[in-house]
Amino acid sequence: MFINNNIKYRDILIFGLIGIVGYKIIDNYDFFFDLTKKFLSIISPFIYSLICAYMLNPIMMFFERNFKFSRSRSILITYAIIAGIVVMFLFFTIPSLINSIGNMTKEVPNYMQVVQGWINAALKNKKLYGLITQAGLLEKIQLLSIQIGNFTVTILQGMLTYLLSFTTNLVKILLGFLIAIYVLADKENIINGAKTLCYIILKEKKANKLINFVRIYNKMVGAYIGTKAVDSSIIGLISLVGLIIVEAPYALLLALIVGITNMIPYFGPFVGIIIGVIASIFISPMKAVIVCVLLVGIQQFDAWYLEPKLVGAKIGVKPFWIIMGIMIAGAFLGPLGMLLASPTMATMRVYYIEVVKKFKANNAELVKREKI
Numbered sequence: 001m002f003i004n005n006n007i008k009y010r011d012i013l014i015f016g017l018i019g020i021v022g023y024k025i026i027d028n029y030d031f032f033f034d035l036t037k038k039f040l041s042i043i044s045p046f047i048y049s050l051i052c053a054y055m056l057n058p059i060m061m062f063f064e065r066n067f068k069f070s071r072s073r074s075i076l077i078t079y080a081i082i083a084g085i086v087v088m089f090l091f092f093t094i095p096s097l098i099n100s101i102g103n104m105t106k107e108v109p110n111y112m113q114v115v116q117g118w119i120n121a122a123l124k125n126k127k128l129y130g131l132i133t134q135a136g137l138l139e140k141i142q143l144l145s146i147q148i149g150n151f152t153v154t155i156l157q158g159m160l161t162y163l164l165s166f167t168t169n170l171v172k173i174l175l176g177f178l179i180a181i182y183v184l185a186d187k188e189n190i191i192n193g194a195k196t197l198c199y200i201i202l203k204e205k206k207a208n209k210l211i212n213f214v215r216i217y218n219k220m221v222g223a224y225i226g227t228k229a230v231d232s233s234i235i236g237l238i239s240l241v242g243l244i245i246v247e248a249p250y251a252l253l254l255a256l257i258v259g260i261t262n263m264i265p266y267f268g269p270f271v272g273i274i275i276g277v278i279a280s281i282f283i284s285p286m287k288a289v290i291v292c293v294l295l296v297g298i299q300q301f302d303a304w305y306l307e308p309k310l311v312g313a314k315i316g317v318k319p320f321w322i323i324m325g326i327m328i329a330g331a332f333l334g335p336l337g338m339l340l341a342s343p344t345m346a347t348m349r350v351y352y353i354e355v356v357k358k359f360k361a362n363n364a365e366l367v368k369r370e371k372i
Contacts, residue, residue: 048176053183056082058226060184075184216350220343225263227310232262235302239272242294248276249283258295262302264338265322269299317345 040047056078063074183190198207236259243251258272273295281288317325325345329337 045172045175045179048173049179049183052177052180053187056180056184057187058222071185075181078184079181213347217343217347220346220350221340224343224346225339228263228307231302231307231310232259234306235259235262235298238298238301239295242298243276243291246287246290246294248280248287248291248294250279254279254291258298262299264335265326265342266319267326267338269302273299317342317349321345321349 059078059081060071060074063069063077064071069077195207195211198210201207202210236255239258240251240255243254248254254272254276257275258269261268261272264271273292276291276295277288280291322342322345325341326338329341329344331337333340
């Protein structure tokens, strides 16, 4: 009885301390938020290093398994390849992208004049003018053209700011890229250490469940994002060649947008096509039609041939559930959530299948189908 009372009082004391700490955190949330932000800023190179190591590991393992290279040699070759790609991207792509975005931002007022000219030409038609006036849409149409222009400028300026902020954070990213060497070199010990920590904190049964979940999720991420990145890179290059051939404006920028948005299933390709058409329509409506047909044709080639060859049935999730996952994850996590929606739904599908199998095995009569 004495022991039970001690346990009860101890629990009360622990809950009381948690309540006091929680109240102090809420009461001084500015201080704690600033402290958390500072802490994340300090450890950000280490976070980048883990992300870089995760992305570079498949390349390193490719050389290690297929060519029987040592770990150090595989890391050296991997970094040489990636460093070459990054240098080419930074010196040849980033300046061109910044110039393209800057030029598009300067041209927006001219584009708005073109749109206003189209509206004025359409309003010269008496029947159309009468219908628009009766419906009370005249002011809304004129206001819409202004809002579209402001929205376009905001997006372009946001992209330019993001590119500039990327260059300012380049030191942290490069530091993380260098730290990733040590992560890759010692990855087995790091993984074993993480597993041991899981067993210490969660005990064996729960730790095994968590480790199994991470293993399945890692497999799904690798199956989708890795192959989808290759697929999107090919589509981006094909789009660049095609846009250069048809002399589309800002071909490099549009091809990059097409490649990046192609990573998002179903919705992504439409975003790339719409942006390409909008960028071309102010040059010439016929040019916009040509760009639209070109990008739609490339996306159809991807949907019907290239993606099934590369991605295939590795995910195995129906389109309805992928679209639902994209909408939910995108609402909470933005582009990152939309990117991870497919592997997340695929992981949930694995667990769902296991639960259904167990349920059917234990309730064979209940789930028995009846002929109607």
